[in-house]
Amino acid sequence: MGYMAFELTVLGTSSALPTKEHYPAAHVLNVHERLFLIDCGEGAQIQMLRAGLSAGRLEAVFISHLHGDHVFGLFGLLSTMSMMGRKKELLIYGPAPLEEIMHNHLRYFGTDMMFPITVHPVGVDAPALIYKNPVMTVHSIPLKHRVPAIGFLFREKQSQRNVYKSFISAHNLQVSDIVQLKNGHDITLSGGQTLTSETATCLPYAPRSYAYCSDTLFSETVIAQVRNVDLLYHEATYLSDKTVLAQRTMHSTAVDAATVARQANVKRLLIGHFSSRYESRDCFLQEALPIFPKTQIAEELQRIEIRRNHRQL
């Protein structure tokens, strides 16, 4: 099996107000060399260039909600893809009225658009499977924000089961036996003994997963849905000094994000969407770490690779 990427690149880490160094929300997830853009704040296309990620390789764009800092980079990105010669359809997922907004946009700026764009409206009330391809699925995660908002759960598909090498040699298994076991069927050995698929096989690795949750209040529903993911990105707009403001604007604090990560038992937590009022971002880490030690601060152009955890066969 070749190298199968599962890698996140952070393009922007600011909240609504950008700063000299920090761009608004945008992440790119590479799943087996297919690229997916998650949110598209202003400047996302330039950040993709800087990260060496070609916009032409994007399969789909996922927009969490219709606040400008999550979507205003989309217009320039679409123009650029067209000028670069894209012919392939681009899929865009997001809450209504994204379809209407894109329709209006293309009326004025779409005359030179050389590729088809399909906008799939995503409901915000219940989790749903919204995208799949042969190697992965994407589910929506209902969020709690001032406007309809969803997160996205990316999950690699489970591979076929593999037969333990020790069983193959101990029982002198033939290819046909191995195929049966891999497909979940039990077999009867020549001595009459039954070998169950369950005992003789295992999943060679755990499917990798990434959940993106921004913007949102602390939410029990989110916890239930992101349980055990390899990497959780959760917004942390404010520190504890602004808990009231966080509630009012329906954002999370670093403590909220860390609490979600701990309760959901995720492997790693990445926090971002920091308010520009804070000069340093160290305090976000200081507030999150005591609750969830495997927390990281999101940084522009940072890459986080999630490696396959292969089991010994």
Add this chain to the structure above:
Amino acid sequence: MGYMAFELTVLGTSSALPTKEHYPAAHVLNVHERLFLIDCGEGAQIQMLRAGLSAGRLEAVFISHLHGDHVFGLFGLLSTMSMMGRKKELLIYGPAPLEEIMHNHLRYFGTDMMFPITVHPVGVDAPALIYKNPVMTVHSIPLKHRVPAIGFLFREKQSQRNVYKSFISAHNLQVSDIVQLKNGHDITLSGGQTLTSETATCLPYAPRSYAYCSDTLFSETVIAQVRNVDLLYHEATYLSDKTVLAQRTMHSTAVDAATVARQANVKRLLIGHFSSRYESRDCFLQEALPIFPKTQIAEELQRIEIRRNHRQL
């Protein structure tokens, strides 16, 4: 009289495709500490932050034409100004259907907009006075592009005439005499001699001017209108190797821009809007300089101050 700024800041120098270093079209002109944004490509608001120019100080925005690389930064900029507490009306000038585009935009993203926005449609067929305040005027400059497009001519207002000091002492002029002369009236001296305003006064300095012309083919009309300006910004998307492409896409070459500058007898020429196909920008200068020696290449965050040229009184 205090310091009266007339200073250009370049925010972006690329044409339609941005690069890792180069942003799409956007200039800020500071006239006596009032800021005017000319075109607003994606990233203009971040570039303003980097240039230390507060978006809150913008009086008006001038959009040359409705191609994305000249306007897609506007949406994020408006959000930011609102979040930063702007209450003052913002004037936006540009060709139709800019008003309709803004109207649609504000339907989806304008609910939190805390200040009034007035879009003034600008005709593209003939030059017109489109904006004035006590210290300056802005005229539209019809351009020749694939879509309706205009340039902008910023001109400081002429000050009142001043009386030569030598006349004041030679004729022992009283304050009332000086006021008469400054206002253009001739006076009769006690000896019966007439002193004309024309002889006794002069304009203390030449009003400063800046013309912005992008995107456009070489145009005789432009030459007529930008005659003698202190600074001409003219697009130069291509080099001579792409003259055919320039014609087809209705853009200028460096030679076109320099020819306009020479024929219009401008004081200085700034060229920009460079196609991303050229790795180096030195060739643009090499092609322009033999035609117009006072040519400069536009650079991100570059400032060009136009000083008042005071006459000796």
